[in-house]
Each structure stands twice: as C-alpha cells, then as structure tokens.
Amino acid sequence: MPSVGTPPAHRGSRSTVRSHPTATYVVRRVIAAISTLIFVVLFNFFLFRVMPGDPIALYTKGRNVDADQIRLLRAALDKPLGEQLLQYLTNPFSAGVDSVKYNAPVWEVIGPHVWPTLLLVGTATLIATTIGVWLGIRSGWNRGGHFDKISTNVTLVLYSMPEFWFGMIILIVFAVGMGPVPGLFPTGGLTTPGVDTSTPAGWLDVAWHLALPVTTLAVIYLAEYSLIMRASIIEEAGQDYLQTARAKGLMDAMVRRRHAVPNALLPTMTLVFLNLGFVVGGAITIEYVFSISGLGSLTVDALSGPDVPLLQALFLLFSAAVIVANLVADLLYGYFDPRVRT
Amino acid sequence: MALLEFDDVSITYHSRGVDVPAVRGVTLSVAAGETLGIAGESGCGKSTLTSTVLRMQPKSATVTGEVRLNGRNVLTLPWGQVRALRWAEASMVFQGAMHALNPVQRVGDQLAEPLVLHNRVSASKAAVRVSELLEMVGLPARSARVYPHQLSGGQKQRVMIAMALACEPQLIVADEPTTALDVMVQAQVLDVLQGLVRELGVGLVFISHDLSVLSTTCDRIAVMYAGRVVEEGPAADVFDHPQHPYATALAGAFPRVGDTRYRYAPSGLPGDPPFPGDLPVGCPFHPRCPGAMDECRMAEPPLLQIGDRRSACLRVHSTGERS
Numbered sequence: 001m002p003s004v005g006t007p008p009a010h011r012g013s014r015s016t017v018r019s020h021p022t023a024t025y026v027v028r029r030v031i032a033a034i035s036t037l038i039f040v041v042l043f044n045f046f047l048f049r050v051m052p053g054d055p056i057a058l059y060t061k062g063r064n065v066d067a068d069q070i071r072l073l074r075a076a077l078d079k080p081l082g083e084q085l086l087q088y089l090t091n092p093f094s095a096g097v098d099s100v101k102y103n104a105p106v107w108e109v110i111g112p113h114v115w116p117t118l119l120l121v122g123t124a125t126l127i128a129t130t131i132g133v134w135l136g137i138r139s140g141w142n143r144g145g146h147f148d149k150i151s152t153n154v155t156l157v158l159y160s161m162p163e164f165w166f167g168m169i170i171l172i173v174f175a176v177g178m179g180p181v182p183g184l185f186p187t188g189g190l191t192t193p194g195v196d197t198s199t200p201a202g203w204l205d206v207a208w209h210l211a212l213p214v215t216t217l218a219v220i221y222l223a224e225y226s227l228i229m230r231a232s233i234i235e236e237a238g239q240d241y242l243q244t245a246r247a248k249g250l251m252d253a254m255v256r257r258r259h260a261v262p263n264a265l266l267p268t269m270t271l272v273f274l275n276l277g278f279v280v281g282g283a284i285t286i287e288y289v290f291s292i293s294g295l296g297s298l299t300v301d302a303l304s305g306p307d308v309p310l311l312q313a314l315f316l317l318f319s320a321a322v323i324v325a326n327l328v329a330d331l332l333y334g335y336f337d338p339r340v341r342t
Numbered sequence: 343m344a345l346l347e348f349d350d351v352s353i354t355y356h357s358r359g360v361d362v363p364a365v366r367g368v369t370l371s372v373a374a375g376e377t378l379g380i381a382g383e384s385g386c387g388k389s390t391l392t393s394t395v396l397r398m399q400p401k402s403a404t405v406t407g408e409v410r411l412n413g414r415n416v417l418t419l420p421w422g423q424v425r426a427l428r429w430a431e432a433s434m435v436f437q438g439a440m441h442a443l444n445p446v447q448r449v450g451d452q453l454a455e456p457l458v459l460h461n462r463v464s465a466s467k468a469a470v471r472v473s474e475l476l477e478m479v480g481l482p483a484r485s486a487r488v489y490p491h492q493l494s495g496g497q498k499q500r501v502m503i504a505m506a507l508a509c510e511p512q513l514i515v516a517d518e519p520t521t522a523l524d525v526m527v528q529a530q531v532l533d534v535l536q537g538l539v540r541e542l543g544v545g546l547v548f549i550s551h552d553l554s555v556l557s558t559t560c561d562r563i564a565v566m567y568a569g570r571v572v573e574e575g576p577a578a579d580v581f582d583h584p585q586h587p588y589a590t591a592l593a594g595a596f597p598r599v600g601d602t603r604y605r606y607a608p609s610g611l612p613g614d615p616p617f618p619g620d621l622p623v624g625c626p627f628h629p630r631c632p633g634a635m636d637e638c639r640m641a642e643p644p645l646l647q648i649g650d651r652r653s654a655c656l657r658v659h660s661t662g663e664r665s
Binding site for chain 1: 396398434443444445447448455459491492
C-alpha cells in the first residue's frame with residue numbers, strides 16, 4: 001500500500017445526510033412545470049381579452065335579434081375583469097362556457113378529437129425516432145463516408161420541405177394515383193365509414209388510412225432527429241473517453257454502443273420530447289391535408305369563427321402538452337445523465 | 343529482450359497535402375520493471391511516439407520502423423491481436439484526467455470493463471477486483487458506485503491508474519498523468535503510481551515536460567526535441583548534469599530550492615520550438631541554442647553513444663571524444 005493522503009469522502013456520502021439528490025431534482029422539476037402551467041393559464045385569460053373580434057356579433061350572426069337582446073347579451077359578458085377571471089379559473093374544466101359553434105361544452109367537443117391526433121403523432125414520433133436515431137448514429141460515426149454523404153443530403157432535403165407541401169405530393173401520388181402509380185391509399189379520414197374499429201379488420205383499416213399522414217409526419221421529423229443525432233455523435237467522437245474505450249481493446253462497434261451512443265442520445269432525447277409537445281398542436285397542416293378530424297382540424301375550425309371558448313381550451317391543452325412533454329424530457333434527462341441530477 | 347522497443351520509429355502526419363514529420367527516427371527501449379521518462383515541450387512528438395505502443399496513432403499518420411512489445415511488432419499485427427494486447431499487455435493513463443472517463447457510466451463499471459473483456463471474469467469476481475484496485479490507489483471501495491463528475495481531478499486520475507492496473511499489464515504508458523492537477527495532488531498521484539510500479543514490477547513510460555518530476559520517478563530519461571531524442575541517460579545524470587543545451591534549459595526551468603546556482607537566474611528558454619513541418623536546416627535547436635556554432639547550421643548532429651549516455655550535440659561529441 002503506497003503512502004497517500006487520506007482521500008476526501010466523495011460527495012454521495014455527504015448528500016445522503018441532507019436529502020436525496022434525485023428526489024430534490026424531481027421535486028424541483030415538477031414545481032417548475034406547475035408554475036409554468038399557472039402562468040400559461042393566466043396568460044391565456046388575458047390574451048383572449050385583448051384579442052380583436054366581437055363575441056356578440058359572432059353569436060348573433062345570421063339570427064334575428066333586436067337591439068335589446070344584444071344589450072342583454074352584452075351585459076351578461078361585460079362583467080368586471082376580476083369576476084371574469086374567477087369564473088375562468090373555477091370552470092375551465094367544467095361545462096361552464098359552451099363552444100359557440102358546436103353549442104356544447106368545450107371539453108365534450110374536444111374529447112373525440114384527441115385520439116386521432118395522439119394516434120397520428122404517437123406512431124409518427126415512434127417511427128421518426130427509431131429510424132432517425134439509427135441514421136444519425138450510422139452516418140455520424142463514419143463521418144464523410146458514402147452512407148453519411150447520401151443520408152445527410154437526403155435528410156437535409158427532407159428537413160427543408162414544408163410538411164403540408166410534402167403531404168400534398170404524397171397524397172397526389174399515392175392516394176389519387178399518378179402515371180403508373182395507382183392510388184393505393186385513401187385520400188383522407190381515419191376509417192372507412194361503417195367499419196367496426198374494435199375488430200382486427202377495423203385496426204387494419206385504420207392503419208391503412210394512417211399510412212400516408214404518418215409517413216409524411218415521420219419523414220419530416222426523422223430528418224430533424226437524424227441530423228441532430230449525427231451532430232451529437234460527431235461531437236462525442238472526439239472525446240477522450242472514447243480514446244480510453246478504444247485503448248481498452250473494445251471493438252469499434254462496442255465503443256460506439258457502450259460509450260458514444262449513451263452520451264450522444266441525450267440531446268436528441270430532449271428534442272424528441274420537446275417536439276412531442278409541439279406536434280400535438282403542430283399536426284394542424286397534416287390533419288388538414290389528410291382530412292383527419294383531430295385537434296389540428298378542430299383548431300382551424302375554431303379559429304375561423306373565432307370560437308373563443310373552444311380556442312381558449314385548445315390553447316390551454318396545447319400549452320399543457322408542451323409543459324408535460326418538457327417535464328418528461330427533464331426527468332428522463334436526469335435519469336440518463338447523472339451530472340444533471342446531482 | 344526488452345519489454346518495449348522503439349526501433350527507428352518515424353511518424354508523419356499529412357495535413358492539407360503537407361507532410362509533417364512529428365517523430366523522426368526514434369530508437370528507445372524499456373526493460374521489464376524499468377521506468378523511462380520522456381521529456382520535452384508540447385509538440386515535440388512524445389505523445390505521438392507513445393500512442394503507437396497500442397497502435398492508437400491517428401489513421402492518417404504514416405508510421406515507419408518497428409514498435410516491438412515483447413518482441414512482436416505492434417504496427418504490423420492483425421487488428422484482432424492488437425485489440426487483444428491493448429490493456430492486457432500494455433495500458434495507458436491519459437493526460438486528460440478530466441475527460442478520460444465516460445461521464446454517464448459508474449466508475450466501477452468502467453473499471454470492470456477491461457476485466458470482463460480480457461480476463462473473461464464474471465461480474466461478481468470483477469466487482470471484487472474493482473474494490474481491490476480502488477483500494478490500491480487509496481480510494482474507498484464504495485467509489486465504484488459514483489459517477490466521474492462526483493470525483494475530484496486527483497481522484498479521477500487515481501481511478502485512471504487503477505484502471506490501467508486492472509489486467510495486470512507488463513507496461514503502463516502514463517502520458518502527463520499529473521499535468522492538470524495542483525502540486526499537492528500531483529505529489530499524491532505520483533506517489534501512488536511510483537509505489538505501485540515498484541511493488542508490481544511494471545514497466546513504465548512516463549511522459550512529462552517536467553524534468554524534475556521525471557528525475558525522481560524514473561530510471562532513465564530521454565529528452566525529445568523536434569521529433570528526435572536529443573539526450574538519453576540515467577535519470578539523475580541527465581537532470582543534474584545535462585549535456586545537450588536543450589536538456590540544460592529544460593533542467594534549468596525547474597530550479598531546486600537551496601541550490602545557489604538558481605538563486606539569481608531563474609532561467610527560461612527564449613523562442614518557440616520549430617514547427618515540425620518546417621524545420622531549420624542543421625541542428626533543429628540551433629536558432630535557440632546559446633552555443634550554436636557554424637557547423638550546427640549545416641547538418642543535423644547524430645545521436646551518439648558516449649558511455650551510458652546518448653547525446654545529439656556537436657559540442658558534446660567533441661568534448662566527449664577528447665576526454
């Protein structure tokens with residue numbers, strides 16, 4: 001045993017005395033998410049008070065009303081701001097305010113539109129992440145190789161394409177049919193009318209309908225993920241710890257899998273979850289192109305009014321989706337990167 | 343047969359169509375259990391030279407000569423055999439202690455990795471050995487559970503040393519293992535390394551720009567300048583009585599407390615080392631040499647053996663022949 005000074009105790013032993021670092025990290029992230037949500041709720045309220053447009057005019061459009069009725073309606077809506085806020089805060093999730101257009105409680109209107117969007121976005125994200133990460137790792141690890149050159153150029157082109165335009169091209173070629181390509185897929189919707197979606201045949205029908213919109217969305221996001229993954233792999237490739245791994249005698253594939261990828265995955269993972277939050281609201285164009293009655297189509301519909309109560313609820317939902325996705329990303333990052341949580 | 347032999351090794355980098363000779367005709371050897379120090383300024387080729395021991399030089403570099411480890415030329419072995427000898431026969435302690443460990447893997451897993459790979463031990467046996475290794479370098483066994491960022495620079499470097507010892511190699515290459523550490527920690531880490539090398543009879547190649555550190559740690563010292571060995575000999579001789587003017591300057595850069603020679607002359611060496619791609623004609627050191635003669639500007643002096651020392655300086659050659 002060589003003579004050495006007493007090594008200082010490592011930090012892990014000290015922090016257990018105070019509080020668990022992981023628990024502290026989780027609690028801090030959750031509190032941050034909740035405060036953001038509160039801010040969004042308040043912001044949402046004031047945003048719609050300063051928005052142009054006359055709710056009375058919209059409500060009475062095309063109806064036979066006299067000046068007295070309008071005055072009554074106005075009086076019902078022109079309550080003091082404080083009272084309005086109180087009402088807004090107490091029943092954003094109840095049937096307090098009905099959608100103007102659908103004449104039904106907003107959450108009842110939104111409900112049926114959630115699943116199509118989740119199905120579309122979820123499937124597309126899964127496919128985009130798997131393929132994008134694989135492409136990124138492969139091209140970044142052998143930077144400048146044939147695979148990298150082709151993959152990077154293709155993904156750059158895909159990344160630069162507007163999604164609605166790409167969606168329309170896909171739609172025209174594969175659903176309508178063009179030249180020798182027959183129209184193999186349906187042009188819109190999620191199901192063939194009359195098909196029972198609880199049977200395996202019904203699932204196949206849904207999958208058949210989802211094929212084109214999912215492909216469109218997946219291809220666009222896949223390009224982004226693969227470019228990000230490639231960049232982080234390239235960044236990690238020059239790090240000293242990979243030199244150590246190689247010197248240990250590991251094969252190239254093991255150096256990549258065990259050491260480079262776990263480190264390079266972190267930025268991509270954050271991006272995927274951040275996007276997931278945005279995609280819930282951001283599939284608007286794709287849903288519109290493929291006539292899928294999801295949240296995107298509903299938003300377009302509500303905006304054309306504008307159907308203020310419905311829009312308010314939708315905005316709240318989209319913000320909440322982003323905040324929740326952000327929280328999940330933070331927690332996962334903490335799980336995979338020990339430097340963050342301690 | 344020596345444990346490690348560099349036989350006329352030259353390494354050339356190619357950058358933008360220009361050939362940059364980083365190492366030029368180096369011949370050195372390390373016997374089993376012996377400690378060789380390699381000294382020199384940054385860019386003199388010392389790290390490039392030792393990277394060939396595990397064939398870790400960049401793919402773009404051209405290497406000529408032979409690097410023999412236990413008599414086998416590492417440079418021409420099939421890759422499978424190179425991977426098998428990496429870490430098992432020779433291991434490295436890298437200079438960037440801060441970044442040489444994987445930040446998202448527990449220290450214990452990183453220590454166990456070469457054991458599982460080369461010695462094919464089970465996970466539980468590896469864990470026992472990991473605790474043993476950590477205690478060898480003066481760290482508590484529970485350090486295996488922590489991540490690198492929870493350790494200080496000195497502790498990380500100890501982990502690196504423990505890792506280098508994992509498979510009981512015959513040779514360890516330590517590339518400036520203490521450069522990033524403060525003086526106290528540096529002394530501790532050096533103590534650990536020195537003690538273990540002596541105890542286990544491991545051969546050590548120790549790279550540093552600090553000649554005083556090398557003189558206390560090593561049996562022999564080689565001083566490199568512009569890709570060549572310019573002086574080589576027993577450690578104490580090279581440090582106390584350097585012959586080559588560059589070795590003199592290097593030794594003078596680390597004054598000894600209590601030695602009156604250094605009191606009024608904390609000497610430095612003016613100028614920068616030459617760019618390896620654009621070496622001056624003659625002795626590459628002559629532009630910075632206080633005693634340069636006309637002959638020094640004409641041809642590069644060879645590395646000649648005089649007694650148990652080698653030197654590449656014309657002045658040394660002439661006095662050595664006279665005496």
